[in-house]
Amino acid sequence: MDLESLYVRYGPMVLRRCRALLKDEELALETMQDTFVQLLKAGDSLALHAPSSFLYRTATHLCLNHIRTRKRHPETPGEELLLALACHQDLEERAVVRQLLGAVFGGVHTSTATMAVLHYVDGLTLEEVARTLSMSVSGVRKRLASLKTRVKLEEFHDEP
Amino acid sequence: MMNHRPVPDLLLEQYLLGELPKEKAEALAGLLAGDEALEARLEALRHDDEAILVSYPPRVIVHKIQERTENARGNFPGGQRMARMAFVSLSLVLISVVGAWYFSRSSDGTQEPRFTPGNPGTVVGTTRIKGSDSLMVFLKTSGSAVRLHDRQAVSAGDVIELQYRSPLKHGVVLSVDGRGAVTLHFPRSPKQSTSLAQRPAPRAYELDDAPRFERFIFITSHGPLPVEALLKRARKAGDLMSGDPLFGDLPGVEGEVSVLLMKKQEPTND
Incomplete structure (x- = not known):
C-alpha cells in the first residue's frame, strides 16, 4: 500500500488519537505526520502487517513525549496535564491514572507508559493491550505490576 | 466480555477498518445491533473520517x-551533510546538462521528444486529476464495514457502500460492470443537480452477478456536470479494466478517480 492509501485509510484514526491526548489541533496534526514517518521508517516489518495497532501505539508514544515536554516546560499555565489524558469518567480510576502517569512521566520506560495509557485510560483489557503491542499477556501484566510498585514507592518517598 | x-x-x-480479530468483531457487531449510542459513535467516526480527509x-x-x-x-553529522549537499548539487548540474543535451538533440529533428505539450501521446485526463478527490468503497459484513482497495476481489451478493468527497463543488458517481451496464449512483437521475452539497447519506448496494469486474468512478468539477454525456461516454468505453481516465477530455471535468473491483469466478456445475 502506498503512503497516500495508508494516510487515507489510517490518517483519521491517528489524528483522532493525537487530538484526544494532546487537545491541541496543530500539535496533533504534526504528531500525526510524525507517526507516519515512523511507519515509513519501520518499512516492511511487522508495522505494515498490522498498521492500525502500530500507528495507534506509535501515536500514543509520540503524544506522551509531547506531554512530558509540556510538563517540563509548560506551554499553558495552569493546564492540568494528566487530566487531559485521564478521559475516563470514573473519578476513582482517574485518580489511579494520575498516580500511574505521574510516575510514567518521571522516567518509566515509554512503552510501559503507552501500556498504562492503553489499559488505564483507554480501558483496553490486558489481552487487548498485549495484542496492540505485540506482547504476551503475562508480559503486559508483569510490566504494569512493576509500574504500580514503582508508583507506591515514589508516593512513599514523597510523603513529608 | x-x-x-x-x-x-x-x-x-x-x-471500522476491518482489522479486529474475527471473534471480537462478531461480539462488537452483536453489541452494535442493540446499542444505538454505540452505532452513533461508529457513524460519527465514519463522518469524521470524511471531514478529516477534506x-x-x-x-x-x-x-x-x-x-x-x-x-x-x-540529520547527518556535519561532514556527511556537506558531502550530501555536494552530491545533490552535482546531481542537479548533471541533470541540467543531460536535459539540455537531450532537448537540443530533439529540436534539431534527429529524434522526437517523448513528451511535448500537445503531443497526442500524452494522456490529457491524468493531468487534471486532483489528489484530494477521494472515492472509497466499503464492503459491509454483519455490521462491519471493510474498506476495499483497487483490484480487490468481490462476489455477487456482496453489499457495498460508497463514500466520496472532493474540494470541488460538483460530482458524479457511476459504475460500469463487466457486462458494460452503467449505473448512476449520484445524482439519483441525470436530471438532478450534480452539486455535492446535495448528496444523500451513503447507501448500500448489492452487487449482481455481472462477470469480471465492477468499476466505480467519481468525476468532479467546479461547475455542473453533463450527466447524460458522462453516461454515454461510459457506455461506449472500451477497456475499463485498464484504470485509464475516461472523462478527462470532456468540458468542465476537473478530476476523475476510480476503484476497480475484480469479480470472483463462481464455480460452475458443468
Missing part, C-alpha cells in the same frame, strides 16, 4: 510526511 464496559475507541476504530487532503499531508521523512533522514 465487552458487555460490561464502554467499548474502547481503538476497538471501534479497528472494527480538511487535510491526502496530497497535502503526504507531501508533508515525505518532507518530514527526508528531514529525519537528513
Whole structure:
C-alpha cells in the first residue's frame, strides 16, 4: 500500500488519537505526520502487517513525549496535564491514572507508559493491550505490576 | 466480555477498518445491533473520517510526511551533510546538462521528444486529476464495514457502500460492470443537480452477478456536470479494466478517480 492509501485509510484514526491526548489541533496534526514517518521508517516489518495497532501505539508514544515536554516546560499555565489524558469518567480510576502517569512521566520506560495509557485510560483489557503491542499477556501484566510498585514507592518517598 | 464496559475507541476504530480479530468483531457487531449510542459513535467516526480527509487532503499531508521523512533522514553529522549537499548539487548540474543535451538533440529533428505539450501521446485526463478527490468503497459484513482497495476481489451478493468527497463543488458517481451496464449512483437521475452539497447519506448496494469486474468512478468539477454525456461516454468505453481516465477530455471535468473491483469466478456445475 502506498503512503497516500495508508494516510487515507489510517490518517483519521491517528489524528483522532493525537487530538484526544494532546487537545491541541496543530500539535496533533504534526504528531500525526510524525507517526507516519515512523511507519515509513519501520518499512516492511511487522508495522505494515498490522498498521492500525502500530500507528495507534506509535501515536500514543509520540503524544506522551509531547506531554512530558509540556510538563517540563509548560506551554499553558495552569493546564492540568494528566487530566487531559485521564478521559475516563470514573473519578476513582482517574485518580489511579494520575498516580500511574505521574510516575510514567518521571522516567518509566515509554512503552510501559503507552501500556498504562492503553489499559488505564483507554480501558483496553490486558489481552487487548498485549495484542496492540505485540506482547504476551503475562508480559503486559508483569510490566504494569512493576509500574504500580514503582508508583507506591515514589508516593512513599514523597510523603513529608 | 465487552458487555460490561464502554467499548474502547481503538476497538471501534479497528472494527471500522476491518482489522479486529474475527471473534471480537462478531461480539462488537452483536453489541452494535442493540446499542444505538454505540452505532452513533461508529457513524460519527465514519463522518469524521470524511471531514478529516477534506480538511487535510491526502496530497497535502503526504507531501508533508515525505518532507518530514527526508528531514529525519537528513540529520547527518556535519561532514556527511556537506558531502550530501555536494552530491545533490552535482546531481542537479548533471541533470541540467543531460536535459539540455537531450532537448537540443530533439529540436534539431534527429529524434522526437517523448513528451511535448500537445503531443497526442500524452494522456490529457491524468493531468487534471486532483489528489484530494477521494472515492472509497466499503464492503459491509454483519455490521462491519471493510474498506476495499483497487483490484480487490468481490462476489455477487456482496453489499457495498460508497463514500466520496472532493474540494470541488460538483460530482458524479457511476459504475460500469463487466457486462458494460452503467449505473448512476449520484445524482439519483441525470436530471438532478450534480452539486455535492446535495448528496444523500451513503447507501448500500448489492452487487449482481455481472462477470469480471465492477468499476466505480467519481468525476468532479467546479461547475455542473453533463450527466447524460458522462453516461454515454461510459457506455461506449472500451477497456475499463485498464484504470485509464475516461472523462478527462470532456468540458468542465476537473478530476476523475476510480476503484476497480475484480469479480470472483463462481464455480460452475458443468
